[in-house]
Amino acid sequence: MNEDNTITEEVSHTENTPEETLPSGPKRVVVDPITRIEGHLRAEVIVGDDGIVQDAFVSSTLFRGLEIIAKGRDPRNVPLLMQRICGVCTYSHYLKSTMSMEDALGITIPYNAALVRSLMDTALFLHDHPVHFYQLHGLDWVDITSALKADPAKASKLAFKYADNPVGTGENDLIKVQETVKKFAEHPQGLGPFANAYWGHSTYRFTPEQNLIALSHYLKALEMQRLVAQMMAIFGGKQPHPQSLVIGGVTCIMDMLDPARMAEFMVKFKEMANFINNAYYADVVMAAEMYQHEPSVMQPISVKNFMAGDGILVGRNDYILSKGMILDGDISNVLDIDEDLITEEATHSWYQTDEALHPYDANSEPDHSKGYVDGESVGPDGKMIHSKNIDPNGKYSWIKSPRYDGKPMEVGPLASILISYAKGNKRVVPIVDEFLHKTGLPLSALFTTLGRTAARMLQAKVIANHGLEAFYSLVENLKTDEESCAIYTIDNDKEYKGRGIGEVPRGMLTHWTRIKDGVVSNYQATVPSTWNAGPIDANGVKGPYETNLIGLKIADLSQPLEIIRIVHSFDPCIACAVQVMDVRGNKISEYKVDPLYGGVCSV
């Protein structure tokens, strides 16, 4: 404790009272646990007397080792096991893991199966993005307590400014929402999950009426996420963790051939699409209007390298989202991705091997001999207190640092939307242009925290508007084709190697697998949140999370809302991001496998 420094009158403070008890000079702020994410994550920043972040470190605090567990298992078991990487991006890992096996074994799945998988994928995107915006990220933008001061009649009218057919914002709806929350707010003990937050923070920008509209949608989104999860369950049996993909195709043939079941999916899809167009879209337009002068979300991002995979098959070789790569923010030049140039290293990660290696070649064992170190940071009362801190010179995260040709890359909806836009994707361009027109923002405004949050919504809207194309393709194909699963065998005397790649809600996901003696001999997943949240690499270069935090001004060091807002804009999925490579082998391009047919799908 710096008791001696608690009364330092010579230090000039323009900030809130609590900081008057802080010593001068750079101070550390530790934010752990970061809640409203998937997984266990910590952010640490060093803040100068001017309240500006000088340096930042992000650390994942849980290691599970699922790739180690995958080794030696039957290839048919591994996709289900990999699905358990994450229950929020449930299905993403199941799908890419299954695809990696099919790629390795040279299997082409039936068109019907590909389309059913695609429909399940739309259900995931339409679930994941709104839940992120409202339940996870929303309260970084929306001040619940301010909504209590709103005039419901005024708010109800205001909602038409942002949507043609507003959802849940009738005057009666809003009065009810207000009453519900009022009961919470008036009883300190009753705040439950909303207790002890940063209500009233100076960087909240919505008017009371706008807060009320968004709050009503927060509650509505809870209802809608149940509905959209049912869409996944129609073909997947349950959500989270559906269970209808097998190597070779899908098992839900009865549901696929049942017109009533199909119609149920379509109706639910349309209902959800309406929510996305009239609530989610509207609220992000509203946020763009009100937050475009809030520095904490408008600071230009500095890692301007983006990478995205194909997403959502709707016809033969026709994907809704485009793949590719942009370097240094140059959207005039979309490059192809050379998968052989992807490496991961662990200079600052808790693994023994530091060297940068391709996912197929890497090898690491956990090493937590040096965890956090004793130090001080700004406590909840605005005083310096003891804490366990990151040692920036040592290892400090369970996440590794993936690089493309040595460069850090951002992946996620922002990357996907920018790449699709730059490629002139006919489904994406009009939606992005309309949004920019409506908000009056230039394209460059997308290269910000606000842009990242907006891009996620835009991706959801593109899928809401075009996802049913996959449905119609399926209906058309079912007229002449009822195949749902390819037939294959696994030859124990052969070695196989393959990968499943593509865009999932949090960005480009790749699963790499090797099969030998009929079992998985090596496994690796390169996950979106790993690209974004990784620590400093061997060259001292930081990844997207850490660079985004530097330069940020924090109004009150004991209430680091600005930090949370930026971290949440990436939609962290930390159980996903943490994985260990234990893979040795050749480059994928050197390994060619002949398709093997003749067995049965169940073998």
Next chain:
Amino acid sequence: MDFKEKETTYDSLYASFEERIKKLQKLPRLKEDTSIEQVIKEHGFSRRDFMKWASAATAMLALPANFTPLMAEAIKVADRLPIIWLHMAECTGCTEALLRSANPSIDSLIFDYISLEYQETIMTAVGWQAEQNLEHAIEKYKGRYILMVEGGIPAGDSSHYLTIGGHGKHGEQISIDASEHAAAIFAIGTCSSFGGVQAAAPNPTNAQALSKVVDKPVINVPGCPPGEKNIVGTLMHYLLYGTLPALDVFNRPKWAYRLRIHDLCERRGHFDAGEFVEHFGDEGAKDGYCLYKVGCKGPYTFNNCSKQKFNQGTSWPIQVGFGCMGCSEPDFWDTMGTVNEPLRDRLYHTAFGGLGADATADRIGIGLLTATAVGIAAHAAIAAVKPPKK
């Protein structure tokens, strides 16, 4: 249990529930001017809707219909229950399952109105403020809160694989501290019940079940994830009994986990008739034949999926033609063999010890009767029920 005996048991059960609720009614409220009953009215639910829900909940817990009014009383006192929900080594799938709780939508309402004091996925507070909320809840509701834990727990020398908070506290210690003053402890999901996926061989982080880490009784609610109704139902059960419910050998509540998937399976008729899906996508698959030969583990798995299904009754893994993977059984990742093959046609540890996937190929064809007999034997052993703990 014959009919008479059953009736007497229910009578005494009814009396004990009544007493329990009376006791709970005397406890001070968390929120003075509100109650579940009031809230229900305010949300536009009629008394009739409410009683309908109560009777559905009663049926779910396998209690006779005359328990319905008592269930309604129990629900009304639910607003006195503070909940602390911890995330350990997990994937957040169990929290997602909790969020799906909806049908009838009144049960999600109940979750809003029990006091959710700490839940990292949902709560607004972060960092120090989040930690304060946890400490505050443990202190304030000493001996009265319900602890629900999601995730396996890296334990002992490996406990550093999970730290939470500015002081870098290990997950294992957080679990132990939170369990100390809990009124009841529920392990939600297979990971906190049995260790789960991260505890599968070779268990690189020494992940353990909650019950192995704390020295208090733990009710296991396994499943990957468990259906939302099993999570909510376990809470309701606690409200009624005030003690731990009747449990099976794996400490799973009997009301949810007493029957095999196989017993109430919609495809059971095809099993008995010897009609099987031979490979995915075949004619049998189109006709909804039994999935035993493509690896369904329903005969070895105890859960109520066939009855409750998932996502408001939308579907379940057997309905979508995959089959059961045995996810509510201990160590199922290691003991249930290959997902798409019948268990008896493979050695248990197919993939290990250099045996390879096809090491036992010559065993394919072992009679189905053998497998069924094993299933029955397993049932007899597992269904041996522990008496309710006091």
